[in-house]
Amino acid sequence: MKLNFSRWVAALHLIVFILVSNAIAQEKPFRPEAGKFPPLEKAHSYRGELIFVDHANRRGSIRVEGTGKFYRNDPHPFALLPYGIVRYYDAPADLRDVPLGTVLHAHGFLPPDPKISAVPVLPANNKDKDAGHYRGTGIFPAENHVLLLEDEPSHCRRNGLIWKLMEVEIKGNEGSILARREPQKKDEKKYEPEKMTFDAATRIWRGRESIRISDLINEKVWPANGKKELNDQAVLLGITWKPAPGDGLSGAFTRFHVSDIWLDDKSIEHAAYFQTEKHNALIRSRWMPARVDEINYGKFGRATVTATLFGGMDSTLYDDFKKDVGGQINGAENTLKHTAGHYGPGHMASGGKFLRIEKTSGKIPLGSSGIQIQFETDLIIEGIRPGRIIRVRPNSWPKMQIPREEYLFNNFPKDRFPTPAIFPKY
Amino acid sequence: MKHTLPLLAALLAPLTPLFAEGAPFRPEPGKFPPLEKAHSYRGELTFVDHTNRRGSIRIQGNGKFRFTGPSPFAMLPYGMVRYHGAPADLRDIPLGTVMYVHAFLPPDPKISSVPVLPIDNRLKKLGNTGIGTAPAENHVLLLEDETSHCRRHGLVWKLKQVTLNDHAGFITARRELKAGGGQAHEETLTFDAATRFWRGRERLDVQDLIAEKIWPANGKKSLENQTVLLGIIWKPTPGGVFMRFHVSDVWLNDAAMERAAQNQTETHKAFIKSRWMPGWVDAVEYGKFGNATVTATLFGGMDASLYADFKKGQKAMLASAENTLKHWASGTAGTSQMASKGILANITKAKGNVPFGSSGTQISLKTDLVTEGFRPGRIVRIHPNSWPIVEVPRDEYLHDARTTHEDRFPTPDIFPKY
Numbered sequence: 001m002k003l004n005f006s007r008w009v010a011a012l013h014l015i016v017f018i019l020v021s022n023a024i025a026q027e028k029p030f031r032p033e034a035g036k037f038p039p040l041e042k043a044h045s046y047r048g049e050l051i052f053v054d055h056a057n058r059r060g061s062i063r064v065e066g067t068g069k070f071y072r073n074d075p076h077p078f079a080l081l082p083y084g085i086v087r088y089y090d091a092p093a094d095l096r097d098v099p100l101g102t103v104l105h106a107h108g109f110l111p112p113d114p115k116i117s118a119v120p121v122l123p124a125n126n127k128d129k130d131a132g133h134y135r136g137t138g139i140f141p142a143e144n145h146v147l148l149l150e151d152e153p154s155h156c157r158r159n160g161l162i163w164k165l166m167e168v169e170i171k172g173n174e175g176s177i178l179a180r181r182e183p184q185k186k187d188e189k190k191y192e193p194e195k196m197t198f199d200a201a202t203r204i205w206r207g208r209e210s211i212r213i214s215d216l217i218n219e220k221v222w223p224a225n226g227k228k229e230l231n232d233q234a235v236l237l238g239i240t241w242k243p244a245p246g247d248g249l250s251g252a253f254t255r256f257h258v259s260d261i262w263l264d265d266k267s268i269e270h271a272a273y274f275q276t277e278k279h280n281a282l283i284r285s286r287w288m289p290a291r292v293d294e295i296n297y298g299k300f301g302r303a304t305v306t307a308t309l310f311g312g313m314d315s316t317l318y319d320d321f322k323k324d325v326g327g328q329i330n331g332a333e334n335t336l337k338h339t340a341g342h343y344g345p346g347h348m349a350s351g352g353k354f355l356r357i358e359k360t361s362g363k364i365p366l367g368s369s370g371i372q373i374q375f376e377t378d379l380i381i382e383g384i385r386p387g388r389i390i391r392v393r394p395n396s397w398p399k400m401q402i403p404r405e406e407y408l409f410n411n412f413p414k415d416r417f418p419t420p421a422i423f424p425k426y
Numbered sequence: 427m428k429h430t431l432p433l434l435a436a437l438l439a440p441l442t443p444l445f446a447e448g449a450p451f452r453p454e455p456g457k458f459p460p461l462e463k464a465h466s467y468r469g470e471l472t473f474v475d476h477t478n479r480r481g482s483i484r485i486q487g488n489g490k491f492r493f494t495g496p497s498p499f500a501m502l503p504y505g506m507v508r509y510h511g512a513p514a515d516l517r518d519i520p521l522g523t524v525m526y527v528h529a530f531l532p533p534d535p536k537i538s539s540v541p542v543l544p545i546d547n548r549l550k551k552l553g554n555t556g557i558g559t560a561p562a563e564n565h566v567l568l569l570e571d572e573t574s575h576c577r578r579h580g581l582v583w584k585l586k587q588v589t590l591n592d593h594a595g596f597i598t599a600r601r602e603l604k605a606g607g608g609q610a611h612e613e614t615l616t617f618d619a620a621t622r623f624w625r626g627r628e629r630l631d632v633q634d635l636i637a638e639k640i641w642p643a644n645g646k647k648s649l650e651n652q653t654v655l656l657g658i659i660w661k662p663t664p665g666g667v668f669m670r671f672h673v674s675d676v677w678l679n680d681a682a683m684e685r686a687a688q689n690q691t692e693t694h695k696a697f698i699k700s701r702w703m704p705g706w707v708d709a710v711e712y713g714k715f716g717n718a719t720v721t722a723t724l725f726g727g728m729d730a731s732l733y734a735d736f737k738k739g740q741k742a743m744l745a746s747a748e749n750t751l752k753h754w755a756s757g758t759a760g761t762s763q764m765a766s767k768g769i770l771a772n773i774t775k776a777k778g779n780v781p782f783g784s785s786g787t788q789i790s791l792k793t794d795l796v797t798e799g800f801r802p803g804r805i806v807r808i809h810p811n812s813w814p815i816v817e818v819p820r821d822e823y824l825h826d827a828r829t830t831h832e833d834r835f836p837t838p839d840i841f842p843k844y
Contacts, residue, residue: 051477051819051821052475052477053521054473055521056473063819063820063821069817071819071820072817072820073819073820074820074821075820075821096520096522097520099517099520100474100517101517133758134758173692174696199692199696200692200695200696201689201692201693208628208629208630208634209627209628209629210624210627210628210629211627212685212689215627242696242697242700243816243817243818243819245814245815245816270629270631274622274631275620277593277618277620277631278620281618281619281620281661282661342493342554344492398664399664400662400663400664401490401492401662402492402662403484403492403494404484404492404494404495404496405472405496405844409844415842421839424833426820426821
């Protein structure tokens with residue numbers, strides 16, 4: 001009997017252990033791994049207002065939309081993953097291109113390596129906690145290492161969404177718009193409308209024209225005062241946040257603001273064109289970021305470097321990488337800063353030739369371009385190791401010097417691994 | 427010995443301009459410093475901490491621009507920002523914009539939110555960056571972009587020649603008085619496919635100009651002194667050029683520029699209506715049981731319609747603020763709940779020359795709740811009753827129960843050392 005009881009206890013312990021270990025295995029939070037692009041589906045998604053930008057270190061702060069009063073939410077620090085992508089006006093962008101106040105959709109992960117996080121490391125379950133002071137839950141997610149950061153038109157175009165304008169209410173060049181965001185391809189679902197403010201500074205884009213509310217009133221498209229049905233007019237919206245009446249003790253907790261309305265495809269494509277060209281010039285001067293996959297060492301400092309170019313750029317930039325073309329490769333950091341010294345990356349980088357350019361077929365994870373280069377150099381250096389970040393340039397790109405804050409010099413640990421100390425605590 | 431005096435004189439010579447008129451000039455509490463006494467420079471906006479009204483600029487010196495580390499600056503409480511010829515906040519200025527700066531030594535170095543530097547710093551050669559790239563005059567009275575600078579001084583750009591290759595190239599242009607005369611300044615600037623051309627309410631790109639045969643597809647063309655306004659930024663330039671600025675925008679006519687200015691004005695008007703008009707207290711006349719009449723001067727540089735909203739006999743609210751113009755608020759109580767209410771007893775407008783930073787408008791508010799923050803020389807924010815009541819975001823107010831010394835007096839630690 002005693003033996004049987006012991007057996008039962010042992011079996012019970014085993015069952016409990018298996019159940020707990022399964023639960024732990026299932027609940028083990030996902031973190032991006034070195035050398036792999038994390039799947040977008042595993043990211044935690046949220047949106048909020050861009051408040052602060054430290055573009056040289058590819059980080060900033062967002063006031064994250066939660067369940068409470070938006071204006072009370074403290075700016076929440078985030079860092080872009082080295083392969084993290086920014087999109088503005090449905091075009092590739094750098095953090096410096098996005099105006100403060102823009103509402104962005106973020107897709108973030110837990111810090112891949114908390115020890116070197118450039119932003120505060122938070123408890124993994126932070127997104128589920130009520131932050132108190134009427135702020136609600138979801139405003140301080142620990143998933144602050146961002147794979148994709150995109151503004152409203154970029155988010156809509158990527159997901160095939162459109163805004164349908166239902167009604168405008170106007171008084172003295174300002175007022176509110178009732179609109180709903182829904183798929184361009186009709187489905188059976190019902191989409192809830194959202195009320196947003198606009199004012200005399202709201203820009204309206206029609207073809208290559210930039211017009212304003214008063215122009216719409218003059219053209220009798222909108223009334224000077226009162227309400228008007230807009231009959232589900234399909235547009236794209238630029239969304240920002242500014243305090244709206246009623247944000248306080250009563251009224252709307254969170255109400256976003258329309259900064260731009262694109263009335264037709266031509267107008268948003270025109271905006272995307274300017275942003276694309278701006279970003280192309282940036283990448284040509286700062287070089288294409290990539291991650292080293294493999295090194296085959298030769299003799300006397302020679303080596304063949306295989307690397308994957310990061311994604312999200314304009315296709316013309318990738319087209320510039322051609323077999324047998326000369327180029328340069330330089331060590332970089334997680335912030336994508338060059339390791340250069342005062343001589344500049346063009347002087348410090350390893351020269352060589354592209355031996356092979358290979359495009360992956362099939363599904364390419366976000367963050368990767370799906371393009372792998374093989375580069376032969378006679379000056380293999382310490383910064384070029386599997387898993388490390390590099391920047392690469394084909395010789396067809398102009399050779400330029402980059403500004404002081406965008407390269408490392410003297411290599412203090414805080415330059416290589418920026419600390420989160422820059423972010424104020426509220 | 428006979429060489430000692432000349433040697434001493436040679437060593438001191440560079441410093442004499444700083445001391446020519448006695449002790450170095452610093453703005454004094456309760457007085458708007460004259461613009462003429464400011465040290466002026468220009469550079470690229472590289473960093474913004476808009477909630478503390480400070481940032482960094484890469485200043486144009488006489489050396490290699492790209493070596494120059496961003497130089498921190500702080501706006502004086504009455505400091506003005508102008509963008510597209512209109513009032514602006516720091517948050518409105520895109521990073522990369524080239525700005526003109528008119529600045530002073532820190533009024534009180536002990537509470538400077540940016541590094542305090544030796545007063546002769548603007549005369550020092552800082553390696554390859556040259557001279558003038560890190561002046562001690564980093565407390566800014568006026569920060570303005572190229573269009574604002576030109577419009578304030580009655581200047582225009584005259585386009586001389588364009589050299590074009592694959593939608594990018596160079597423009598040679600001359601900045602001079604619109605009315606003619608005076609000294610002209612000629613400069614070669616880059617442009618590219620991202621440069622925007624504004625014509626009335628149209629936004630064009632280089633390809634549009636080529637399609638309309640206004641510019642050639644390739645090669646050079648004389649532009650016959652076409653009058654425009656330019657938006658100027660900086661980006662790295664190929665070749666051995668130390669410093670060459672870049673054209674981000676070209677306003678081809680007045681209508682286009684007016685539209686840009688109008689848009690920025692409306693942006694700023696909505697901003698000030700939600701954050702309230704800043705000013706400083708000139709005098710407080712104390713009555714009984716917390717009653718007082720507070721006289722304050724409204725800060726300058728706003729759109730005239732905002733000042734026109736202050737009317738005698740109207741209800742208004744007065745809130746204490748900090749040098750960063752941050753409001754005070756409490757736990758569940760917002761800025762309007764914490765502010766003192768009253769009636770605008772008087773509005774006076776100064777005649778004659780109004781100094782930069784001041785609006786020349788003085789208000790008197792009778793309130794029955796005079797608080798510690800209303801003292802002569804202190805910063806306040808004022809809200810006339812006709813403006814909407816909204817809540818300001820968390821980063822733009824000090825929390826009475828949780829505010830630390832560092833919130834009131836931000837330290838310069840945020841700025842990296844290069």
